[in-house]
Amino acid sequence: MERGPAPALRRLRIRLVPVSLCAAALSVFALAGAPAGSGAPAGSPTRAPAIAGQPAGAPTNLPHFSDNRPHAELAAAIADAMTDEELLAQTLMFGWAGLDPSPLVTSWVAERSLGSIKVFGWNTDNTQKVAESVTLLQKKAAEGRFGIPLFVATDQEGGWIRHIKGRTSETPGNLAIGASGVPADAWYSGYYISRELAALGINLNFAPTVDLYTDYESTVIGPRSFGEDPESAGILGASFMAGSREAGVLTTAKHFPGHGDTGSDSHGKLPVIDIDKKTFAERELVPFRRMIQAGVPAIMSGHLSFPRITPNGEPATFSKKLLTALLREELKFTGLIITDDIMMNGATSWAGSVSKAVQLALEAGNDIVESSTTPGFYDALWVNNIERMKRSEAFRSRVRDAAYRIIRAKLDYFKSGSAVPIFPDLDNIDERIPDPEGKQFFLSLAARSVTVVRNESLPLQADPTKKMLIASSFPEFLSAGRTRYPDANVSGINGQLFRMARASDTVIVSLASESEVPFVRDLQWSGANIVIVSLLSPVLLDRVPWAKNAIAVYSYAPDSFRAAFASIAGDFEPRGIMPLKDVQ
Template sequence: MLKRRLLLAVLLAAAGCNFLWSQNERNSVNFWTQMPNDQLARQITDEMTDAELLSQTFMFGWAGAEPPELLYQWVERGLGSVKVFGWNTDDIYLVAKSVSSLQHEAAEGRFQIPLFVATDQEGGWIRHVKGDTSITPGNMAIGAGGYPVDSWKSAYYISREIKTLGINMNFAPTVDLFTDHDSSIIGTRSFGDDPDKTGILGAAFVSGSEAAGVLSTAKHFPGHGDTSLDSHGKLPVINIDFNTFKSRELTPYLYLIKEKVPAVMSGHLSFPLIETSGAPASLSHYFLTDLLRNQLGYEGLIITDDMMMVGATVYAGTMSNAFKMALEAGNDIILSSTTAKLNEALWYKNLELMTLDKNFRERVKDAACRVIKAKLDYFKSGNAAPLYPDPNTIDSHIPDREGEKFFLEQACRSVTVEKQGSLPLTADKAGRVLLMGSLTSFFKAGKQRWPDAGEFHYTYETGPNETQWVLDNLPSVAPGYDTVIISVSSENHVKIAEYFKGSGKKVVILCNMTPTLTEKLQWADSILLGYSWRCDYSLKAMLGAVNGEYVPTGTKPYN
């Protein structure tokens, strides 16, 4: 502890800063003082240094499996939050150990303020915490089933798993609408294209998360659905007028605000016909303060999407200016996927600005107060994630045993028949079956139903060279089969399936990713939609439907 403090002091001195609280400074309260939460949050922020206030508004991720020394130094400085990304999580036991260690460091701080520990565990395609956590059907499958209880339970079981690891905040639900079907970043992460239905399902997700004891975060405000661009690489520009925006993008948030969603993530998205400056919503005072706070009455936390994304920095010019603009716009937590160096400009320039600009300091103090009040409400609720998770308990909670049964049932409710054809194809009707796909679970479930089926394997993320290899080898494999069941999840899989066009065989397409992939496959005998990325539950559900074990009732959640 002393070594870190001395190093931190040296680095700050080198940067021309002298903002560390001294050992002689005394505070009259700490995070665990017994008094009303709003009063305690104000008392703590009144006693904080500028450095402590600014630090509470930052959320940093880190590269690698374990947090580096640099992140611990930030926590000692007073960092408010950390983010667990997908590159940290192959070993979930190490995740729990890292979270515990970081929380112990935070407990050594002057005010003993715990960390918000966040991740992206949306269900379906986006699953940052890996290991044995559940790969679930996801939002579009929930939308296809149409039951709010499925959204509630999905959130509940997902949250119970990550809570075991000490993760207390989830960047979900995604309530972006499936407006642009060419989107490479939203796709099946969306509940569908109906604003009201999305709002209802999103609100149910929030409620399920709360019941499990994890804070939810609706994203990406005000809406990422009407663009095919990914804001990681470019600032998307969405040219819609305010009337369209109000009746479409804003509608889900009206439901979520009524449900008191604890956090909203601001998106790096430009709506120039509404905010004429062209500023991304994440840096726009109009979108976050005038609209979200003042007009819509939202009272929870506002968190930026990753500030390392080009969609933010290209407009602001520099990272330090992007952080400044984000705070001024009304964000309370500024997220960076990488841990900044202690003396970077995004730190010392904004810290200096707090001494020069009274309004900026008050905005930072207001943001810090909101963060601390939210932490007090959460950590003193009696239903919070453990500050110091025990790795020895993980195996009894992950995967969630109750969740496993539910997710298969939910996948069955979501399966949609796009083209009935000859279904069902029981073993006596199918003839000789060839199974083509990627996942071991697909072949295992297929062989249970058609024991004599042949198998042709290719990787899930099939590249152009492998695609050509498959096409070159199919002529020596395909003859002699009457029915071909193909798992399709990408454009290259579509090319593989098209080999059988006009072959005279019964071709059954199981589309387990973006459902628009089937537009080129309408020649097939039968098409089922499962909407889910690498999801064993959805594949089993579709194969069960092909075999006539139940009648699928899912409907496309978009027009």
Template sequence: MKKLLFSIYLSFFVFTGLSHAQTSLPQDVDFWSNYPDDVLAETLVSRMSDEELLAQILMFGWAGAEPSDLLNSWVIQRGLGSVKVFGWNTEDIRKVAKSVRILQTEAAGRRFKIPLFVATDQEGGWIRHVKGETSDTPGNMAIGASGYPIDAYYSGYYINKEIKALGINMNFAPTVDIYTDLGSTVIGPRSFGSDPVNVGILGEAFAAGSIAAGVIPTAKHFPGHGDTSQDSHGKLPQINIDEEVFESRELVPFKYLIRAGIPAIMSAHLSFPNIEPDGTPASLSKKMLTELLRNKLGYKGLIITDDMQMNGATLFAGSAHKAFTMAIEAGNDIIISSETATLGSQIWTKNLALMQSSTEFKNRVREAARHVILAKLKYFKSPDAAPLYPDEKTIYEYIPDKEGQKFFLEQACRSISVYRKGEFPYRDNGESILIAGPFNSLFDEGRKRYPSADTFHFSYSLKEDESNYSSWNADGLYYTARRYDTIIITVYDRHTANIAKRLRDMGKRVIILSIMSPVHVLEDFDWADTILCGYSYSNYSYAALFGALAGEFEPQGKIPLDGDF
């Protein structure tokens, strides 16, 4: 009884002491005032209006080369907490830096001067939302193929060092989904591989590199997107695994990252009906985010939704504003929309009205806002934070990173895996050679080793509904290839695999260069002379693939998927 009374007394003392500190702070206190982070965060939250609290937990993206007037209005009038840089507006990185500078200046003009989290998806490899001159890297599966945590660390370091120069302070990476469903076109080479422990170790190393570079890493997609071929952009995927598999496989990488102190985790629009019987997506589930992630796993950092414009969330909830409500109630701290909502949108008006009618909901918004502001205080007051006001005139001094360029080539070479070894290394002995693929950089690397080679170009963007175009490419390649002794062809999806299969039984030497996921060449290609796996369409991967093929180094990579590869 005495222990209980002491505990109650201590809690009261701490609470009232903190409250006293809040009320005793000057009225003009702002984000940059020199007080302890927890006291300052609680003070700011206690003085914020409902509108300011709700705006602080929202993150909006923008379309076009620069932010719209609408997004600027959200920052200036509402105090929007975060913005997202998406891949359709980033070819001119100088404009990205300028946009960040303007938005942060607008945020600094509000009464509490709270800076913005500026986020993007710069995973490396396939997913690279900030384009322009940033490094196009070998990607996660290449890291998994090399198997070295140091490769994951420096990938995270150099990728984030580049985007930090643009004023981007949060990266939605690493992806720690386990590549379980080999038919998935959603995760594929974004994954480090099929082994949960390896994925956890490499994800932890990538996150450490990101932190060393001065950018907040975000592990995704909790609790794991790897065992489904469905895309939550279009529908709500169901993953029908039991609790034992869920615990011993899906959660393993996140446990590694939580123990390492990962500062942010992204919740996914995924249904696990054997875990959450009513089918609620993890991103909207209090059981998944509060009971499991917070309470059971002991996670202390920010929880951030995946894009709420994805149908996996809105179709289940019935409307966008209801999905936002459910996401907040579930325990998310930042709610993302790839589209900037109108100022009168129901995701604003309905949730603001709910704050005013429900004390429980208002307290949850307040708690989320406090998490966000406390995370901002810890980050922006550290010496390694990204610049608030990047200078677009100096961007090319940092991007691409010169040391990073050297590293990514070396890392690509460490990743190259031999799946089928025929005449290897293959040297130009005066035979006629045809190189077939979708990129000029592929041809450039090929001609460095095989200068007399001819080329055959087909589109990278072959889609399932373009079967006639695929057939045209296959026919064109077949008739062209008859004139050559050796054909070196790139395979990266089911359609290009079908094109390559037209070369079977021609009596020609066929060399397959697999990029992206290697699953398309793991069967039905026993007739090919040589198969090398490179895991991305990065120029570094092309250079490594042709370097290995020509015998410049001996490839040591291992395909990081379950099976005897």
């Protein structure tokens, strides 16, 4: 007898959404089990698809990225022709300081054949400048001996984590998607976010986060998660991936094997997640299994210790048991394994040095080692690992295997016909960012995510005989409130709030951080009707159990503010479902 869908999947399927959205969401399920890229099959034409933006022609004495050969064969030929320095450089991904690429990172690409670059938030106030930087570095890469393009990565998860700023869309984010419960919302979030990245020449996104929101006090993952249900996180993550793929951008499931059950941040120290093997297998690994089944092209390893899973509690980044035995051999993942920033204390404190951290990461099974900074040309990170390649055939073989996997992935991607162009169209950035079609979608997602947590007197109609106060630390929240209630007074969340609340009949107040809790808590004695709008983590609503009216919107995005006030005013009936089971 055929079994029905799992409870989490059942809940996701029954939500009412436009037919067009549902149809798009179904594409993710068709991808289940598909390989990340299979290269040129037997009997296929010998001419490879054109690589957008790459100059034609190649040296005849060396294999070249533009050669028309089966991908596996060409990747092996290039890897075999590389020097030790070229092999190691292919496994490295560097960021740089400032808006313009530094001469140092440019030299790494031009002279050392660096394999990948990472665009961070400090590089991105000007989206035009981002596209120009990508163009410059890709041109340097194309001039290399083998003409191998760069993977250009960033963290554009949506919501709270938005490294590419400037004109890019501010979106409700993953926890809002979890509250909507609609796979199509994840699909279109991935799609529109990725269309903006593609306009800039960014081809690899370190998203989605499929860590679970199991530690309610965590400020590291929190609203970056789709929620605490493993199956839902996997379904929504796979949908985000499929939408991104449609826009031509590669995705990365993170942070393997799961960062959700800790309040510690690996930027500062090594988080320890003390869970047993059963919980680990039945909770943490579930979203990653589903992402692998759906063909995710990359997984990010986390600087996370699981002392009851690995014998000595080393970070997953350095664990051959977790990355090779579990991820590669047991879970059958064939894509790229990429480290989180190797400069984080969670990695270097264990390894003792950045140089050693790079060595351990590669030996454990990572293919790409990410660094937020650009090391010097003769930094120990480089010199020590080149020397190790010359001394240890096993280490050299591991680096060569990683470089081969990267080159093969690049061939599969850049010659697929659907990749992000290597050189972005610099004359068309403003027309594509923010995405003109995404604007209406993200507002509708914000509305679908609004969750009524408590309700005694909602909706609220404007009443000229009553005094209303709107309070927030966000000017955009105050502006959205005044648009809906023009006669309302406004206040920050500070020492004046209680006095102004006592002179009001109704107070609509946002709650976004632990530091605001004391000011909001005092409002219970103001005598006013209080409506609390939770803006990021709804866990803070547990700090104000006396509040009889509370909604959650999970985001700082202006669209979420507008959706909040539209729901408070009764424009629509909120249907979001709290993605954290114990928040009431």
